[in-house]
Amino acid sequence: MALETCGNCFSCLLVPLALWSIVVNVLLYFPNGKALPAASYQFPNHEWYFEGICFSGVMILLLAVILITLECSVFYRCCQSESCNKTYRSFISIVLALLGIAFSGYSCIIFTLHLIQGPFCNSSSGWNYIFKDTAGGYLTDYPAWSKCTEPANIVEWNIILLSILIALSGLQLIICILKVAAELKRTLCGTYSVFVQAGFL
Numbered sequence: 001m002a003l004e005t006c007g008n009c010f011s012c013l014l015v016p017l018a019l020w021s022i023v024v025n026v027l028l029y030f031p032n033g034k035a036l037p038a039a040s041y042q043f044p045n046h047e048w049y050f051e052g053i054c055f056s057g058v059m060i061l062l063l064a065v066i067l068i069t070l071e072c073s074v075f076y077r078c079c080q081s082e083s084c085n086k087t088y089r090s091f092i093s094i095v096l097a098l099l100g101i102a103f104s105g106y107s108c109i110i111f112t113l114h115l116i117q118g119p120f121c122n123s124s125s126g127w128n129y130i131f132k133d134t135a136g137g138y139l140t141d142y143p144a145w146s147k148c149t150e151p152a153n154i155v156e157w158n159i160i161l162l163s164i165l166i167a168l169s170g171l172q173l174i175i176c177i178l179k180v181a182a183e184l185k186r187t188l189c190g191t192y193s194v195f196v197q198a199g200f201l
Contacts, residue, residue: 031151121148
């Protein structure tokens, strides 16, 4: 019962998570909080492709807005049968929530892989992923962070922001899973109750 009652709240929770994902992703373009000229800082591929901004940000935000719109009582006026409308609404909500699982799950994997790979920084050997062969071991090898000479504090900046993005996308994933479970419970229990009532009639 609690899962079904809170089903409508899940969509609203996705909005701030998506907005925060966009903000944190944008901060990745400003290492150490400073805007550096393109000549001095080469953006890695995952930032040029806008994977984080697109999937965990814009796409999740669009899905949340559509889900919230579907949950508005005004939507019920679009169909003649309220029970039929609820069924279609639940079906569409499940499809959108499954898309949310795909988007957030993909983002979580991408952020984790980039955290393991390490930042793209300038060292004695030039601009490169100098920690890519450590399999994430650099995360606890604090003296090795000094190998990145430019941008300043890029390792700490990268770790903090990517950790936040992993947490945000993970929460999005959990919420979307709960949304699917809530809609399935609502649909199956509602259909079951209709069959029971019809059998008694």
